[in-house]
Amino acid sequence: MSSPSLAEASAGPDGAGLKRLWQYARPHRRTVILASFYTTMGKVMDVVPEVLIGAVIDVVVRGQDSLVATVFGIDDRWQQLLVLAVLNACVWILESVFGYLSATTWRNLSQTLEHEIRSETYTHVQGLEVAWFEDTSSGGILSILNDDINQLERFLDGGASSIIALFWNIVLVGAVFAASSWLVTLLAFLPIPIIIFGSITYQKRLKPRYAGVREAVAEMSSALTTNLSGITTIKAYTAETTEAARITRVSQAYREANREAIRYSAAFVPLIRMAILTGFSCTLVVGGWMTLQGQMEVAIYSVLVFMTQRLLWPLTGLGETLDQFQRAMASTRRIFALRDTQPAMQEGATALAAPVQGAVEFRDVNFSYGNGVEVLRDISLRIPAGENHAVVGATGSGKSTLLRLLLRFHDTTSGTVSVDDTDVQSLRYSSLREAIGYVSQDVFLFHGTVKENIAFGNGSASDQQIEDAARLAEAHDFIAALPQGYDTVVGERGQKLSGGQRQRISLARAILRDPAILVLDEATSAVDNETEAAIQRSLAHVTKGRTSLVVAHRLSTVRDSDRIWVLEAGKIIESGTHDELLLLGGLYAALWRVQTGEKAPA
Secondary structure: OOOOOHHHHHOOOHHHHHHHHHHHOHHHHHHHHHHHHHHHHHHHHHHHHHHHHHHHHHHHHHHHHOHHHHHHOOOOHHHHHHHHHHHHHHHHHHHHHHHHHHHHHHHHHHHHHHHHHHHHHHHHHHOOOHHHHHHOOHHHHHHHHHHHHHHHHHHHHHHHHHHHHHHHHHHHHHHHHHHHOHHHHHHHHOHHHHHHHHHHHHHHHHHHHHHHHHHHHHHHHHHHHHHHHOHHHHHHOOOHHHHHHHHHHHHHHHHHHHHHHHHHHHOHHHHHHHHHHHHHHHHHHHHHHHHHOOOOOHHHHHHHHHHHHHHHHHHHHHHHHHHHHHHHHHHHHHHHHHHHOOOOOOOOOEOOOOOOOOOEEEEEEEEEOOOOOEEEEEEEEEEOOOOEEEEEEOOOOOHHHHHHHHOOOOOOOEEEEEEOOEEHHHEOHHHHHOOEEEEOOOOOOOOOEHHHHHHHHOOOOOHHHHHHHHHHOOOHHHHHOOOOHHHOEOOHHHOOOOHHHHHHHHHHHHHHOOOOEEEEEOOOOOOOHHHHHHHHHHHHHHOOOOEEEEEOOOHHHOOOOOEEEEEEOOEEEEEEOHHHHHHHOOHHHHHHHHHHOOOOOO
């Protein structure tokens, strides 16, 4: 299923985004209705005091003939005023109660939706294949999961209730006007079509501008995420000034995108003020003339003057509400565009038969990345269960790609990869990957304790099991020497540890899963000789009785493998044991001489 780009989605119709949001909120519709009821009742209570002001003036002017005297049968003006004071107090209390209920219900609803949308969207994103992440900016994804969802939450927090309150304000005040004078009603409501027309016009002009703002946010988030991740490289190359200038340019682009949107949105309120002035002047002049002519009661005239402000003044907030709405709809379209993105690879439905033996086979495998460049060609190799095999070759020969195909981070262009004679494409991801312990050359540790990082793949592991795995990985001694031992926080990406320490924790993490297949991708590429020796001793223990596939640059780490496969330009050109390959005198032998300093035989 093809999906629109985030930029295209941001420029889509508002109705589509609002409809999708309403459909998504289906489980919470009772809460929406309840919150809308509280808002409506709060607005009713908000309008009543103006009517009571008219009743007070009616008591002062007409005395025993006032409406209060007629309804309650009270002749004394003071008692009539006391009745109105009590009613006014009750109305204010009810308005406060409904206002509180409206605010808490809307805000809790917005927080709930924000939580659910973020959690479900993140879960959806995790289900996309690795290739999608390689082609998509992490900063752009982050801006959706964080800023766009927050923008939607801000609208739901206050904007939705504002729209409902504005609607009922027009209906209720209009009812009071209509009951008083159709002529004044017509004149007072005259500005509203102008305001609505202006709102529609401004919405159309604001929409592409706020779509641009969302894209600028994504660009800025991507730049900041990249730079913070690479801060050591920036410092090492004294590029602080250059990168600060680049971030300034990106931030300036965001500022300019916002400035354009602000220029249009800010002009909306002055337009409404002029419309309000027209409506208020009509009520003041025409209503006053009718009162002077005896065609309208003074109390009713007073109510209409107050009501005109009550009718029209809230419309000044329409500009801000529309501003929130446009931002929210731009964010909503980006959120649902991301949720509409479907994985290109389809997960299988079967599971590996237990117990997993760990036999691995690549049969006639060819693979190309999205750019069409062929990375692997006619790869056929088999690793019997329990054997230790290695893949070696020059940089770019396709070694790591083999492992990625085994883990099914990508699918083959042709040919099959199988585990225990079962095509990995037919397997559930969980079944396949739970059978594999993976140690990558780019070790990723989470911001947490050493214990939490080792137990990452096995959350139910006991402290003793964690320690046993660390001992097998020859990591226990250095962990015990850390300030808080296994409870030491490693920092983001494990920055408080050395490269070798991170590698050994990563190896312990793989060991703790007790996998049938152990996969190591250049596990000793960034370590010193002492750490390499420690890791080799660890591997000698942990690979016994399980299948292992090791990609290595240092040939000394794989010389004891049951079989070594040599890749060149994506093809297997040699295979055999270490001694067999040396006798063959081919590429492996040449690489061995380069790394050991041996001279070629005469």
